[in-house]
Structure formats: C-alpha cells, structure tokens
Amino acid sequence: VVDVAAHRDPGSRRLTLADVAAAAGVSQATASRALAGSPRVNARTRERVWSIADRLGFEPNRAARSLRRGRTSAVGLVVPDVAVAFYAAALKAAQEVLEAAGYHVLVVNTARAARRERAALRTLRSHQVDGLIVATSGGYEDMGVPAVFLDSLPPELGEGAVALANEDGIARLVRHLVELHGHERVAYVGPPDQAGPGEEPLVHSTGRERLEGFRRAIGAAGLALPPEHVRLSDPACSERVARALARELLAGPARPSAIVAGADTLALGVLEGARDREVRVPDELAVVSFDEPPYADLLDPPVTSLDRHDSELGRLAAQRLLAAFEGVPLPPDAPPVTRVPLALKVRRSCGCPGA
Amino acid sequence: VVDVAAHRDPGSRRLTLADVAAAAGVSQATASRALAGSPRVNARTRERVWSIADRLGFEPNRAARSLRRGRTSAVGLVVPDVAVAFYAAALKAAQEVLEAAGYHVLVVNTARAARRERAALRTLRSHQVDGLIVATSGGYEDMGVPAVFLDSLPPELGEGAVALANEDGIARLVRHLVELHGHERVAYVGPPDQAGPGEEPLVHSTGRERLEGFRRAIGAAGLALPPEHVRLSDPACSERVARALARELLAGPARPSAIVAGADTLALGVLEGARDREVRVPDELAVVSFDEPPYADLLDPPVTSLDRHDSELGRLAAQRLLAAFEGVPLPPDAPPVTRVPLALKVRRSCGCPGA
DNA sequence: CTGAAAGCGCTTACAG
DNA sequence: CTGAAAGCGCTTACAG
Numbered sequence: 001v002v003d004v005a006a007h008r009d010p011g012s013r014r015l016t017l018a019d020v021a022a023a024a025g026v027s028q029a030t031a032s033r034a035l036a037g038s039p040r041v042n043a044r045t046r047e048r049v050w051s052i053a054d055r056l057g058f059e060p061n062r063a064a065r066s067l068r069r070g071r072t073s074a075v076g077l078v079v080p081d082v083a084v085a086f087y088a089a090a091l092k093a094a095q096e097v098l099e100a101a102g103y104h105v106l107v108v109n110t111a112r113a114a115r116r117e118r119a120a121l122r123t124l125r126s127h128q129v130d131g132l133i134v135a136t137s138g139g140y141e142d143m144g145v146p147a148v149f150l151d152s153l154p155p156e157l158g159e160g161a162v163a164l165a166n167e168d169g170i171a172r173l174v175r176h177l178v179e180l181h182g183h184e185r186v187a188y189v190g191p192p193d194q195a196g197p198g199e200e201p202l203v204h205s206t207g208r209e210r211l212e213g214f215r216r217a218i219g220a221a222g223l224a225l226p227p228e229h230v231r232l233s234d235p236a237c238s239e240r241v242a243r244a245l246a247r248e249l250l251a252g253p254a255r256p257s258a259i260v261a262g263a264d265t266l267a268l269g270v271l272e273g274a275r276d277r278e279v280r281v282p283d284e285l286a287v288v289s290f291d292e293p294p295y296a297d298l299l300d301p302p303v304t305s306l307d308r309h310d311s312e313l314g315r316l317a318a319q320r321l322l323a324a325f326e327g328v329p330l331p332p333d334a335p336p337v338t339r340v341p342l343a344l345k346v347r348r349s350c351g352c353p354g355a
Numbered sequence: 356v357v358d359v360a361a362h363r364d365p366g367s368r369r370l371t372l373a374d375v376a377a378a379a380g381v382s383q384a385t386a387s388r389a390l391a392g393s394p395r396v397n398a399r400t401r402e403r404v405w406s407i408a409d410r411l412g413f414e415p416n417r418a419a420r421s422l423r424r425g426r427t428s429a430v431g432l433v434v435p436d437v438a439v440a441f442y443a444a445a446l447k448a449a450q451e452v453l454e455a456a457g458y459h460v461l462v463v464n465t466a467r468a469a470r471r472e473r474a475a476l477r478t479l480r481s482h483q484v485d486g487l488i489v490a491t492s493g494g495y496e497d498m499g500v501p502a503v504f505l506d507s508l509p510p511e512l513g514e515g516a517v518a519l520a521n522e523d524g525i526a527r528l529v530r531h532l533v534e535l536h537g538h539e540r541v542a543y544v545g546p547p548d549q550a551g552p553g554e555e556p557l558v559h560s561t562g563r564e565r566l567e568g569f570r571r572a573i574g575a576a577g578l579a580l581p582p583e584h585v586r587l588s589d590p591a592c593s594e595r596v597a598r599a600l601a602r603e604l605l606a607g608p609a610r611p612s613a614i615v616a617g618a619d620t621l622a623l624g625v626l627e628g629a630r631d632r633e634v635r636v637p638d639e640l641a642v643v644s645f646d647e648p649p650y651a652d653l654l655d656p657p658v659t660s661l662d663r664h665d666s667e668l669g670r671l672a673a674q675r676l677l678a679a680f681e682g683v684p685l686p687p688d689a690p691p692v693t694r695v696p697l698a699l700k701v702r703r704s705c706g707c708p709g710a
Numbered sequence: 711c712t713g714a715a716a717g718c719g720c721t722t723a724c725a726g
Numbered sequence: 727c728t729g730a731a732a733g734c735g736c737t738t739a740c741a742g
Contacts, residue, residue, distance in 0.1 A: 014499075016719060027729045032721060042727055059481035063427065064719035066418035067734045081447070088443040092436070092464060099463075104478065107462050108454075109447060123459065126414035144369070239650075268650050293650065295594075295623050300655030371735060382713045387737060397711055419735035422718045712742085718735105726728085 015058050023056065024049045035060070066128060075103045075321065076124035078134045080112040081236070085294065087135060090150060090314030094133055097318035103130070112235045114139030131159075131321045133314075137235075146324040150317045152206050153337065159324040161337040162316045166206055166290075169306045169342040170213035171220075173260050173288045176304070176344060178221045181286060181351050183258040187229035188214045189245050189270055190262025190290075191237050207232070210262045210290065229256055237262075239269035246273025250285070257285065258350075264291035267303055271349075282351040292345065302347035309340045316340070370413045378411065379404045390415070421483060430458045430676065431479035433489045435467040436591070440649065442490060445505060445669030449488055452673035458485070467590050469494030486514075486676045488669075492590075501679040505672045507561050508692065514679040516692045517671045521561055521645075522568035524661045524697040528615050528643045529572035531659070531699060536641060536706050538613040542584035543569045544600050544625055545617025545645075546592050562587070565617045565645065584611055588621055597624025598631065605632040605640070613641035613705075619648040622658055626704075637706040647700065657702035664695045671695070 021031035026045060033041045034049035066072040075098050079087040095105045106127060108120040117139030124132065125143045132147040134140055140147070140154045149161035177183045191207035211232070218225045231245040242261065246269060249256060261267035267289030271281060279285045281301055289305035296303045316338055330336070346352050376386035381400060388396045389404035407413075421427040430453050434442040450460045461482060463475040472494030479487065480498045487502040489495055495502070495509045502513035532538045546562035566587070573580045586600040597616065601624060604611060616622035622644030626636060634640050636656055644660035651658045671693055685691070701707050 017721095018719080028720085029722080029730080030728055033728090036721085040727065045727080059477055061422070061719050062482050063418045063421035064734090065721075067416070067422055067736085068719080068721045070734070072418065082437070082450075083440070083444045083447040085438070085440065085443075088440075089438045091462075092438040095437075095462070095464060104461060104463075104482070106459060107446075107450070108459075109450060122414055127417050127459070268653055271653055295648065295650075295654070298623055298626055298655060299650070299653050372737095373735080383736085384714080384738080385712055388712090391737085395711065400711080416735050419718090420737075422720085423735080423737045425718070714741090716737100716739090718737090720734090721732100723732090725730090 014061075015056055017058070017060065020049065020053045020056060020058050024052045070128075071130050072128045073103050074127060074129045075105055075318075076121075076127070076129040076132045077105050077107045078110060078117060078120050078124070078132065078136070079107065080110055080135060080137050082107060082109055086151075086291070086308075086310045089308075089310035090135075090317070093311035093314030094150075094318040095314075097315055097322070101322050103322075110137050110139065112137045131325060133317045133321060146321060148317045148321045148324065150313055157336045160317075160320040160330055162313050162320065163206070163209075163337055163339060164309065164313070165339045165341045166209035167213035167216065168339075169290060170210050170260065170262070171217040172306065172342070172344050173290065174214065174217035174221065176346070176350060177258045177260070177286055177288060178223065181258070183286060184223055185229070185254070185256045186218060186223065186258045186260060187231070187249050187256035188260050188262065189231045189233065189242050189249070189266050190214065190260075191266070192232045192235055207262070214260060214262075226254060228252065228254075233263075233266055233269075237265045239265050239272065242266040242269025243273040243276065244269075246270040247276055250274060250277040250279050259285065259287050261287065261289045264289050264293040264303075264305065267291075267305070267349075268293055268299075271299070271303075282349050286351045287349045289349075296345070296347060299349075301349045304347045304350035304352065305345055306342040307345050309342065312340055369416075370411055372413070372415060375404065375408045375411060375413050379407045425483075426485050427483045428458050429461055429482060429484045430673075431461045431463065431476075431482070431484040431487045433463050433465060433472060433475050433479070433487065433491070435465055435490060435492050437462060437464055441506075441646070441663075441665045444663075444665035445490075445672070448666035448669030449505075449673040450669075452670055452677070456677050458677075465492050465494065467492045486680060488672045488676060501676060503672045503676045503679065505668055512691045515672075515675040515685055517668050517675065518561070518692055518694060519664065519668070520694040520696045521564035522571065523694075524645060525565050525568035525615065525617070526572040526575075527661065527697070527699050528645065529569065529576065531701070531705060532613045532615070532641055532643060533576045533578065536613070538641060539578055540584070540609070540611045541573060541578065541613045541615060542586070542604050542611035543615050543617065544586045544588065544597050544604070544621050545569065545615075546621070547587045547590055562590075562617070569615060569617075581609060583607065583609075588618075588624075592618040592620045594620050594624035594627065597621040598628040599624075601625040601628025602631055605629060605634050611640070613643070616642065616644045619644050619646035619658075619660065622646075622660070622704075623648055623654075626654070626658075637704050641706045642704045644704075651700070651702060654704075656704045659702045659705040659707065660700055661697040662700050664697065667695055 018028055021028040031049050034046040110117040117137050135150045136152050136154050147158035153161050190210050193208035193211045233241045259270050261270050270287055274281050274285055281287050289303050292305040292308045293303050373383055376383040386404050389401040465472040472492050490505045491507050491509050504516035508516050545565050548563035548566045588596045614625050616625050625642055629636050629640055636642050644658050647660040647663045648658050
C-alpha cells in the first residue's frame, strides 16, 4: 500500500551515478572515482564530474554504497531514554563528533528494559552499523561490531567505556556535608544498584558505584549508617518515588540531618518530600545532589551539586569509537574505563550562604 | 584504514539469506518469502525456515533490502537541537510511533542554521529515507519525499503540519494577567519572529505567531503597548539573553507590572533579570511563561505557564506521516495545520496564591 | 507451492 | 588515466 514513488514528479526517476557519468561523457567507474576524490583520475575530468554532479544535485544512494562496501558509515546509539536531559546532551555531543567524521547516527530508545535493548541491538545489526555507543540497561550482547559504553557498564567492556567518577563524586558530596557542615546523620536516596529481577546484572552500574561510594565515604568519615538511611529508587530515578522515599526518611524519630541524592531528579523529589513534611531546606535538612538539576540557581533553595559533563561523556565515547574504527587499540596500561571527574558547585541547599 | 571486519571472529562471515536457505534445504526465493510471511509458501516450509533463521540468529541485510525495494523503512527527523527538552520529548514520542510501524529514525541536528538544515536534508535524501519530520529552521526544501512539519512551519506545508496553538495560548496568558490580576502594563519577552538575515522567512513561525498573539491580545484588552515593552530574544531563546532583556525592561521609568515570556527558558531568564534588579516576583512583577519550565513547582516562585504537549506533537506528526505513507491524503476540508490546544496551569509567579 | 534469474546502484579489482 | 564487468544481499516478476 505504501507508495512513496508516487510522491515524486512523474518523470523524475531518482538520479543515479549512471546519469552523472552519461552527462559527463565518462564511464560509471570514472565518475565514481572522481566523486570519491580518487587521485587516479585526471584533474580536469574530476572537476567536470564534480560540477555536473553538483548541478544535477546528485546524491549517491547509500544503500547501494553500503551493500557494496560492506559497511554503512552508520553508528548506533542505544540509550534508555532520549527524553532525559543527560542522554539527550550526550547524544548531541556524540552526534557532532561522528557527523564531522562522516558517520550518521541511529538512535534507539530502550525504555530501560533489557529485552528492548536486545531487540534494538539486533535491529542495529541488521542495519549493519559500523559501531555502537551503548548506555546499557543490562541487555547488551556482542553483535560482532565495536561497541563503546557510556555511563553504565556491562561485564565485558568492548572497545572502551566512558563514565562519570561516581565514587569520587559521591565522596565529595559527603565530605562537604560532614567536614564543612558537621552533619552526622547523613542519608542517601539513590538509583538502584542492580537491574530488575531476571535481568543481567550490571557489574559496574552507576547506581552501584554511587551506593558503594556513599557507604565508603560515610565509613571513612567514621559515621554510623543505619540501614534505613539508605533508600534506592526505581531505575528511572523518578521524582515521584524519591518524594515518597524522602517522606519516609523524614517521618521516623531518627530523622537524618542531611540527604545525599544520587541523581538530580531524586534531589528534586527529595525537596518535594521535605516540603510535604514541612521540613525546611536547608535550615532543618541539608540536601545535595549528584547531578546538577536544570536551572539549579533558580530553585528554592538553589541546589548544591556536582557539575555536569553530559556532553563530554558523549564526545569522549564518540572519539573512542572513531579510534577503534581506525584500529587504535586501548593502550595496554590505560584504565578500561575513562572516568570524567566532577567538581562541587556550592549553592544554598547544603547550608552554605550561597552565591 | 577502517577495518570493521577484523573485529569479527575469523571464520564468521556475516550470515546471509543464502545460508538460511541452504540450511533449510530450500531456494533463496522461498526462504525470502517464508521470512516475509508470504501466504504463497507452504506452512510447514515456512515454519522450518523461521526456526532455522531464528536459531542461526539471522537478520536480513537492510542495505540490500532497501536497494532492492527502493525504499528504506527509515524516516528522517530534523530538529534544531536534540538537547532541548521540547525536541527530545517530541523525538521520543515520534520514534515510538514510527518504530511500532516498522520504521526506524535518523535524527539530525541543524543547530538552527538554514544551511545546516539543507545539508541534513540532502544527507537524509541520500539515505533514501521514506519520509521526513521537520522542525524547520528555514532551510527546508522539497526532497521529493513526504514531509510533515513540527512546531515551526515553512511556506509550503508538505503532507501536513502539527503545531501548538500559539496565538490562543498567548491570549490565555494575557487574559489571566489582565482580567484576573488587573495588569495594565504588560510586556513581552519572546522568541524572534523571523529567521536570521539572509535566511528564508518562516511564514508561520512559532515566534511570529506568539508575537502576533501577544499584540492582538493586548489590543483586545484595550491596553496600550509601548514599543519598548516588546523584546525579542535570540533564536535559541537563551536564558542569558532574556535575563539581559528583563534587566532593560525593569530599568526604565515606565516599568511593566507583568511580563509574558514566550518560552520557558525566557521565563527563567526573566526571573534572573528580576532578581538582578531586586524586583520581587510576583509582588512587584508578575511573570507567566508559554512553556512550562522543568520542575515549575520547585522554582522560586513556582511559574504559572501553559501545559506542555511536546510528546503529543511528536506523536501526531508521526501518525500523520504514516497516514501519508499509506496514501491517506489530508481531508480537503481539514485545516492544513493541526493545532494542539494548551491549558493554563496556575502557580504563584502570576500573583495567584498557588496550589 | 517452489526455483532460477534478473536487477536495485554502487565500488573496485582487473585489464588496458 | 580510463573502462568493462563482477558482485554486495536481497526481492520479485516470470515460469513451472
């Protein structure tokens, strides 16, 4: 029923290389070489072919080229949710790098489901993508194609991986609360540390790293950590869940004096939960966030958080993939995961006077 | 230099239909028909081919299929900036609809430059995309492929267009300020009403519609509108520019008592500008926003705005494109542009007591 | 119901 | 420096 061709002007069959070659009075082979900028073609001929192709508005058929070459100049980008600012920013940055190198990008959403991730990967394989950038939700399997991982890491690291300095970042937040503000009852609301039941575990998943970072930092500070002061959210880190968790945390008698949120959406949920309980931030409760919320300065109160490097993550992953394409191996002494360090941006939610 | 093949295991040439056919003991033609679910193949044969293909993990080569069929089952999505929440949400929704219908999506960023948009469109044509969804920045030209427009509209409307009810939305905001709060000096900070110099004009561009909507609503309310009370931002609607514009608006003697922001980022900039001038919102200045800012409830003050329909826009555009693929024309009496109506969400920045 | 064969539009050894 | 020809992996008239 689909009739795309009908949309085109009646006689205007799509232009092919043969048309360009005929118009230029050369063989198709020469036309192909000329357009590819091959040095094995006369400079004048090349100019002529170029100008004719340009005048006619010729664009080579990529399907034909891909079929013939056995590669597509396409890269698949697999993300849990493009509508999340973090992934959108990473995608944009990765795309800029890849497009500049002549690759185009196929984006697929997995909705954080391992099964959908596997389906997405198969689709991308059938597209013959030359490589993958994957923010895995636990469904990654080798497609026989170079893969670079972003943010969340599977057991096997493929051609490389780029992630935030999760442990170190959490430690910074905890130290600020403890060393500067003297908090002793610090609770945590963070992303879950494992995939859903029945899904592959993420050995170095972001959630686990942040959670372990928190435990370690609290331990290093010599503080007690009652189990009920550690709360994990749903995988999407939804504000709604964090709000409920914060309400629970603030209900008991051993109420924390500070909360570390393991993601910006969780921090926003915590602020709402505090408001629900009429607990004033920062006077009665300090709140700090791993990721910077959008417009952190305009929030009530402005939220102290680590700075964001979403774009940098995307850019680095793309660069790593391009390096893999060119056969540059990971240096043997290089750490398997490139870690992007994070700095603290102090605002008012922690109790500091703010900017 | 690129050697993707080297990544694959030595002997494991990628599986082809011929392999499946051989394993099933049928011809390639029969295997093809079986996998396509053609009724013109014996049910038992079909089952056998299916199970073998499944066991082998066969995925047909899309480049070959596209080349043969003359269509790709790919749709191009052209947006100014995927990292902007509005486009990210629209993209996600469009993608869900298109993937469910067997299409995949190529996303291209234009960075709001008409020239980059033209380049993107040519790339997509060379991909032989079957259709386009375009949030144009003024560079659209017909590629001989069905196109549906999203949010911003070019002179010629292609197969259809989906946009927000811009005029009506602005009118709602103005009426709320005037009729409920009695404002008489209402200023406007909005997106620009035309493309940059030297670029094609956008006849129905979002910026122009909102601006005209504002002028009309102020006129309908019988209020004066000094020219200096209308300020247009940069095309990206950056917070920084809006902040400067708000500072200017609030400096003069004829200071407005209310500001309508034509986009959420502009509203946030206006809040910052007011803070810079130590003008309290909403006590000394009411602020309302066209789009809802992220976490509007947590801002200081919570921002009164129209509700968002980003996903709906994407979904509708995708559905319209699928209809065009199936040859469903726009009904002759249908308006050329589907308008999504917007409702007011009252919070505190307008002067209302809030929720 | 099944198969042999042509052909989609490129690129690239292979000759010259 | 240029051309004729093969072939990438599918799908689909055309025969049977």
